[in-house]
Amino acid sequence: xxxxxxxxxxxLFTASGIIKTFGIxxxxxxIDLSLGEGEVLALIGGNGAGKSTLMKIIMxxxxxxxxxxxxxxxxxxxxxxxxxxxxxxxxxxxxxxLFPNMTVEENVLIGLGEKPGILKKRLKETMAEINWKxxxxxxxxxxxxxxxxxVELLRGLMxxxxxxxxDEPTSALTxxxxxxxxxxxxxxxxxxxxxxxxxxxxxxxxxxxxHVAIMRDGVITLNGKISEFTREMLVKGLLPDxxxxxxxxxxxxxxxxxxxxxxxLKNFSGYGFWDISLKIYPGEVLGVAGVVGAGRTELAVTxxxxxxxxxxxxxxxxxxxxxxxxxxxxxxxINYVPEDRRLNGLFAISDVxxxxxxxxxxxxxxxxxFVNRKAEYEITSRYVNDxxxxxxxxxxxxxxxxxxxxxxxxxxxxxxxxxxxxxxDEPTRGIDAAARKDVYGIIHKLKKLGVAVMLISSDxxxxxxxxxxxxxxxxxxxxxxxxxxxxxxxxxxxxxFGVGEGKQVEG
Amino acid sequence: MKKFLKNREINSFxxxxxxxxxxxxxxQSFWKPETIINCFNDSVVFTFLSAGIxxxxxxxxxxxxxxxxxxxxxAVGATLLRDGYGIGAAVSAAILVxxxxxxxxxxxxxxxxxxxxxxxxxxxxxxxxxxxxYTKGAWVENLPADFTIFSNRFLAGNVTYFYGxxxxxxVIGHLILTKTRKGKxxxxxxxxxxxxxxxxxxxxxxxxxxxxxxxxxxxxxxxxYASRIGFITPTAGSGYEMKAIAACVLGxxxxxxxxxxxxxxxxxxxxxxxxxxxxxxxxxxxxxxNTITGFxxxxxxxxxxxxxxxxxxxxRHEILAAKTAGKGGQKA
Numbered sequence: 047x048x049x050x051x052x053x054x055x056x057x058l059f060t061a062s063g064i065i066k067t068f069g070i071x072x073x074x075x076x077i078d079l080s081l082g083e084g085e086v087l088a089l090i091g092g093n094g095a096g097k098s099t100l101m102k103i104i105m106x107x108x109x110x111x112x113x114x115x116x117x118x119x120x121x122x123x124x125x126x127x128x129x130x131x132x133x134x135x136x137x138x139x140x141x142x143x144l145f146p147n148m149t150v151e152e153n154v155l156i157g158l159g160e161k162p163g164i165l166k167k168r169l170k171e172t173m174a175e176i177n178w179k180x181x182x183x184x185x186x187x188x189x190x191x192x193x194x195x196x197v198e199l200l201r202g203l204m205x206x207x208x209x210x211x212x213d214e215p216t217s218a219l220t221x222x223x224x225x226x227x228x229x230x231x232x233x234x235x236x237x238x239x240x241x242x243x244x245x246x247x248x249x250x251x252x253x254x255x256x257h258v259a260i261m262r263d264g265v266i267t268l269n270g271k272i273s274e275f276t277r278e279m280l281v282k283g284l285l286p287d288x289x290x291x292x293x294x295x296x297x298x299x300x301x302x303x304x305x306x307x308x309x310x311l312k313n314f315s316g317y318g319f320w321d322i323s324l325k326i327y328p329g330e331v332l333g334v335a336g337v338v339g340a341g342r343t344e345l346a347v348t349x350x351x352x353x354x355x356x357x358x359x360x361x362x363x364x365x366x367x368x369x370x371x372x373x374x375x376x377x378x379x380i381n382y383v384p385e386d387r388r389l390n391g392l393f394a395i396s397d398v399x400x401x402x403x404x405x406x407x408x409x410x411x412x413x414x415x416f417v418n419r420k421a422e423y424e425i426t427s428r429y430v431n432d433x434x435x436x437x438x439x440x441x442x443x444x445x446x447x448x449x450x451x452x453x454x455x456x457x458x459x460x461x462x463x464x465x466x467x468x469x470x471d472e473p474t475r476g477i478d479a480a481a482r483k484d485v486y487g488i489i490h491k492l493k494k495l496g497v498a499v500m501l502i503s504s505d506x507x508x509x510x511x512x513x514x515x516x517x518x519x520x521x522x523x524x525x526x527x528x529x530x531x532x533x534x535x536x537x538x539x540x541x542x543f544g545v546g547e548g549k550q551v552e553g
Numbered sequence: 554m555k556k557f558l559k560n561r562e563i564n565s566f567x568x569x570x571x572x573x574x575x576x577x578x579x580x581q582s583f584w585k586p587e588t589i590i591n592c593f594n595d596s597v598v599f600t601f602l603s604a605g606i607x608x609x610x611x612x613x614x615x616x617x618x619x620x621x622x623x624x625x626x627x628a629v630g631a632t633l634l635r636d637g638y639g640i641g642a643a644v645s646a647a648i649l650v651x652x653x654x655x656x657x658x659x660x661x662x663x664x665x666x667x668x669x670x671x672x673x674x675x676x677x678x679x680x681x682x683x684x685x686x687y688t689k690g691a692w693v694e695n696l697p698a699d700f701t702i703f704s705n706r707f708l709a710g711n712v713t714y715f716y717g718x719x720x721x722x723x724v725i726g727h728l729i730l731t732k733t734r735k736g737k738x739x740x741x742x743x744x745x746x747x748x749x750x751x752x753x754x755x756x757x758x759x760x761x762x763x764x765x766x767x768x769x770x771x772x773x774x775x776x777x778y779a780s781r782i783g784f785i786t787p788t789a790g791s792g793y794e795m796k797a798i799a800a801c802v803l804g805x806x807x808x809x810x811x812x813x814x815x816x817x818x819x820x821x822x823x824x825x826x827x828x829x830x831x832x833x834x835x836x837x838x839x840x841x842x843n844t845i846t847g848f849x850x851x852x853x854x855x856x857x858x859x860x861x862x863x864x865x866x867x868x869r870h871e872i873l874a875a876k877t878a879g880k881g882g883q884k885a
Contacts, residue, residue, distance in 0.1 A: 105751075128753040141872070143748030145741055147811045156741055157752045159734065187864070191872055201752065218872045318873035344873060354870075522877035 057082050058240040059104070059135070059209050063113035066099055073099045075264040077113070081209060081240040081257075086231065088251040088272070089244045090543075091261035092284060092337065092504060094475075097244055100261070101211055104242075105137050106130035118208065136202030137211040141218070142194035146187035153186050154200045165204075172203050176233050192223035199230065210234065211242045216250060217339055228254055246337040248277055248543040260284060281540045286507070299530055300330055300514045308498040309380070309467045311349070314358035318344030319522040322358070326467065326498040331489060333513030334502045335538045341522035342502045343385060346469045350382040351375040362466060379466035383456050383473060385502075392444050392452055399440040402426040402459050429458040432491070434484050450481020457488050461497075468492060469500040474508060486512065506535040506542075520544050561805025562817040568803070569824050572831070580834045588830075590711040596826035598623075598774045598781070600719045600819050602797040603804070604726060605770025607818035608763040610801050611730070613743035613810025614662055614669035616764060618654060619771040619797060621680035623790035626650040627775035628684055631693040631785045634700055643700075647772045654680060655768025659761030677794075685787050693785040704781040715777050719819070727815040739763055743810025792843070799850040800825040807857060 057080045064077040073096045081087050091097050102108045104115060109125040116122065117133045144153050155165050173179070178196060186194065195215055202210050212231075216224045231241060231254055243255060251258055251272065258275060260268040260283040268275075268283035307325035314322045319341035326332045336342050347353055349360055351372040359368045367378055393401050403422045426440050433454045437447065444455060453473060460468055470489070474482045489512055492499050503509050509516050516528045518541035526541045573592075577584040602619055609616045630647035634640065654676065661672040708717040729736040738759045741749045749756050779785055798808075804821025806813030829842045 127750060131753045137751070139751070143745055143751055145744035145748060145811065147744050148740070152737065156737055157734070157754050187868075191875060218875050220875055315877075317870045318877065320877035341873075341877065 057116075058118060060116045061100070061104070061113065064100065064103060064110045064115070065112040066096075066103065066108065066110050073264050074103075074110070077261075077264075077266055079259060079266065079269070081242060083238040083240060084235050085257055086235055086241045086243055086255045087257045087259060088255035089242055089259050089261065090246070090248070090251065090280065090284065094263075095261040096264040097261055098213075101137060101213065101242070101244070104130065104135060104209075104211065131205060134206055134208035135211070136205055136207035136209070138195060138198040138202065138213065138215060140213045140215075142191070142198045144186040144189075144194055144197055146185070148186055149183050150180060150186060150189070150197055151182040153197055154204055158204065169200070169204060172200060175237075176203070176230055178230070190223075191218045192220075192227065195219075195227070196230070199234075207239065209240045209242065211244070213244045214246060214339070215243070216245070216247065224250075246339070246543060248280055248545050251280070252277070262286070277540075277545045281536055281543065281545060284539050284543070285535055300327070302327060305330075308363060309500075310361045312359045312361070314345075314349075314360060315356045316344065316348040317353055317356070319348075319519070322519075322524055324517055324524065324527075326500055327514075328466075328496045328498055329493045330514045331493060331499045331501050331512050333509035333516035333533070334500060334519060335506060335509050335516055336504065336519035336542050338504060340519045340542070342519050343471055344522075345519070346382055346471055346500070346502060349375070349469065350380065376463065379464070380469070381460035381463060381465040381467070382469045383453075383460055383471060385471040385475065392456060395443055395445060397441045397443055398430070398435070398437050398447075398455060399423055399426040401444045401455050402429055403462060404459060425462055429461065433458050433488055448477070448481065450477035450484065453477055453481065453485060454488065457485065461488075461492070465497060467498045467500065469502065471502045472504065473501070474503075474505065504542075506538045509533065509538055510535055518542055561812070562814060562820060565804045565817055565820045565824065569820060569827070572824065572827065576831050576834055583831075583834050587711055592827045592830055593823055594711070594713045594716050595830065596823040597713070597715045597719050598778050599793070599797060599800055599822035599826050600716075600723065601770050601774035601777065602793060603800040603818040603822040603825075604719075604723055604815050605767040605774070606794075606797050607801050607804075607806060607813065607815050608739055608766045608770075609669075610798070610806050610808060611739045611743045611810060611813060612760050612763045613746065614760060614763070615798070615808070616658060616673045616767050617670065617794045617798075618658060618673040618677035618680055619767065619774075620790040620793040621677045621684065622651050622654050622768055622771040623775040623778060623793060624785070624788070625654070625680050625684050625687070625775075626772035627779040627789055628688050628693055628785045628787075630772075630776050631696055631779045632688070634696050634779075635693060640700060644776055647776050648769055651768035651770070651772025651775070652765050653768070655765040655771075656761065658768070659764030662764065663757040663760035681787075681791070684789075688785070688787055690787055692787075694783075696779065696783055701780055701783045704777070715780075723815050723819045730815060740811055743812075745811070795843075795850070796825050796846055797822075799846050802850055802853045802857075807861075808854060809858075809861065 060080040062078050064074050065072070066074040077096075077100055079087075079100075089097055099108065103110050103125065106122075106125045106127045106129055114121055117135065120133075122129070122133070145156070148156070151166070151169065154169060158165055169182070180193060180196070186197065189197065199210070215227060219227060234241060245251060255272050257270065258268070258272050258280065259266050260280060262284060268280070305327045308328050309326045311322050311324050322345060324332065334342050344353065348355055351370050351374065355369045359366055361367065362378055362380060365378065367375065367380070370378070393404060396404070399422045403425055423440055429435070430437060430440070435451050435454045435458070437451065444452060447455070457468075457470065457473065473485050473489070477485070489499060489501070501509065501512055510533050513533055514530050516533050516538065517524050518526045518538055520541060521544070525544075528537065573583065573589060582588065602623065606616055606619055626647035629650050630643040633643040633646055658673050658676055661667050661676070662669045704713065704715060706714045708714050730739060731737070738749070738754050741754055742756045742759045746756050775790070778789065800821035801813065801818045802808065802821065803824045804813065804817035804819065806817055806821075825846065828845055829839045832839050832841055832845075
């Protein structure tokens with residue numbers, strides 16, 4: 047093989063054979079990626095694909111276990127944020143990290159070593175170059191997200207950045223703001239700056255990128271010039287290789303005749319989602335697909351009474367439950383199992399029994415004044431056996447259990463209240479295959495009991511396997527509703543990334 | 554004018570002016586220039602303490618060991634003076650004590666990542682214990698006259714040398730914090746620690762530095778305390794940390810970090826120490842002192858925090874709302 051040394055020299059940045067493992071969890075399994083002058087590389091991938099880990103290595107926050115990163119042909123030996131910055135790499139995080147109490151000028155110039163006079167002149171020149179006007183004396187906290195991003199970009203430019211990493215820059219921008227951001231990106235491209243553009247929106251990729259790379263499970267599955275790809279090819283790259291669409295569970299289809307919905311949302315709007323209408327029937331699993339940040343968790347949390355409803359109604363068993371407090375929502379029979387168990391769902395230090403019955407503690411069934419330890423143990427033993435939760439005893443602290451067993455406890459707890467609707471938010475994220483099977487078993491049991499289940503998941507395979515119907519949420523709105531036989535991984539994936547209507551893209 | 558009123562230091566200064574004016578309405582002898590200047594002179598110990606802890610508060614942390622640091626450094630300085638060492642040696646030893654305790658605090662908070670309230674509370678106990686062991690529980694008395702007389706030397710008019718020195722140090726410190734590159738790191742770390750790291754600011758080092766400066770300022774306060782009082786008890790300075798924190802808050806510093814200045818802390822210190830004088834002028838017992846201090850602290854902190862929480866929630870809602878707004882082209 048002849049090495050194209052010239053071509054390598056022109057690259058602003060090259061990563062080769064990057065491997066990174068956290069404990070037993072291998073996140074990056076040999077990543078090769080490069081970026082040339084004036085290129086915009088769109089980096090796409092689902093949750094947990096390893097994008098942010100890779101970016102953290104480039105930014106010098108993590109050190110790779112194996113492999114090397116070269117910037118402008120020079121190999122990086124130390125991985126520290128300051129040395130990456132010095133080599134001209136700047137990352138604009140998804141939610142800008144400005145100093146809210148400082149002015150725009152202070153925010154841009156902080157940490158730069160030159161004389162203030164020179165810096166101010168350079169700042170004015172840079173702003174003139176990208177044709178951007180903003181009062182430098184404004185406090186950062188008064189800026190919109192779009193303006194904050196521009197301040198971040200200015201920071202990068204003032205540090206003579208040659209490689210800019212934009213992490214989902216449009217996720218919180220309005221339509222017009224996206225347009226003006228794209229103009230700026232075009233200008234930067236012309237200046238020869240390389241941009242790594244992380245996004246969940248395939249439509250943007252074709253608008254702005256020159257190159258595209260797709261990451262899945264710590265490997266790059268697809269990489270090349272944008273002109274060589276179509277949307278369908280990108281969607282395919284996001285799906286697992288062994289994705290066999292036909293292999294759907296032969297479970298009996300739900301008979302909807304004569305069924306009345308348990309729960310219904312009518313034009314339900316809140317912070318992060320808009321105009322959501324859906325119905326869930328008893329004994330039905332409604333899959334809610336989409337990417338992280340699409341607004342699904344916000345929807346669930348708002349139904350659960352933790353945030354304000356802006357408009358629309360939520361109806362449970364014909365009763366209006368819009369805007370009730372979490373306490374009241376629990377009482378009427380809606381339960382929410384959050385995504386982050388440790389943060390929201392589990393009392394890690396308390397024992398298994400206390401966790402299992404904690405949702406009942408406000409009622410009287412657990413004793414009026416003192417907690418009835420016997421009742422607590424009875425209920426817990428039942429679920430522990432039913433759900434095959436592996437514990438050493440009912441008094442084991444919940445925090446010492448594996449993720450899968452923790453999840454079973456949190457779901458089990460919601461069952462103990464005899465709910466009408468259970469909302470599960472990413473129920474199998476980060477748990478092993480065996481535990482996953484058990485959790486699926488619990489979901490089937492819920493169905494049999496006639497409980498309505500709203501299953502929020504970014505794992506398309508999971509949605510396909512479990513759902514009786516599915517909706518896809520994209521940018522806070524429902525994009526496509528699919529009947530059981532219409533649900534396919536590629537259809538869900540395409541709609542989640544904003545391509546077509548869920549129904550139209552098959553296979 | 555609006556911008557002028559938004560300045561937190563100016564607000565605190567106006568508060569002080571109004572306070573003096575109102576008290577003067579009730580007891581006119583308070584309006585005498587000597588009385589007002591004495592309010593400033595008397596605040597000198599708190600001015601040093603508040604300025605020192607201001608560095609820590611600006612980075613978003615807290616230090617409740619400064620009262621004990623004041624006690625230990627003044628005890629160390631005073632015993633050296635009593636035993637015939639020169640003022641230079643005594644001052645250096647006291648400052649070394651302050652710097653050391655500050656370094657320990659800084660490492661505990663910045664490197665070991667222990668919540669600052671807990672860590673400095675522990676250090677407070679340890680240092681207070683050391684004072685008892687070091688002094689064997691006895692008062693340090695019989696300080697040389699040429700040391701104690703210093704607190705009554707006047708620079709110009711009624712302004713003492715000590716307060717003059719405090720003013721100079723405050724001005725220099727204020728300028729360093731607001732004008733120099735590294736000085737701005739303190740505010741930056743308190744404003745947004747994650748963001749600071751991302752632009753290459755050494756957040757841990759900055760925090761350690763803040764604690765060391767805080768310790769040094771507390772020990773300078775200790776020396777002045779020794780000169781003014783003339784003897785040191787083992788409980789010297791206990792409870793002063795609450796007053797110094799209250800002074801900072803009165804001076805416009807935010808306890809969540811990132812907002813405020815040394816000038817503000819100095820103004821707050823004057824307000825703080827004037828309160829006991831005012832109580833006397835109004836004919837109240839100075840027993841109310843702590844209650845009033847604590848009440849003021851709570852009032853301001855409750856207001857600040859409520860405003861900040863509302864702002865944070867509003868921000869989050871705006872971000873989420875932007876995600877779904879204006880997508881006309883994409884939704885039929």
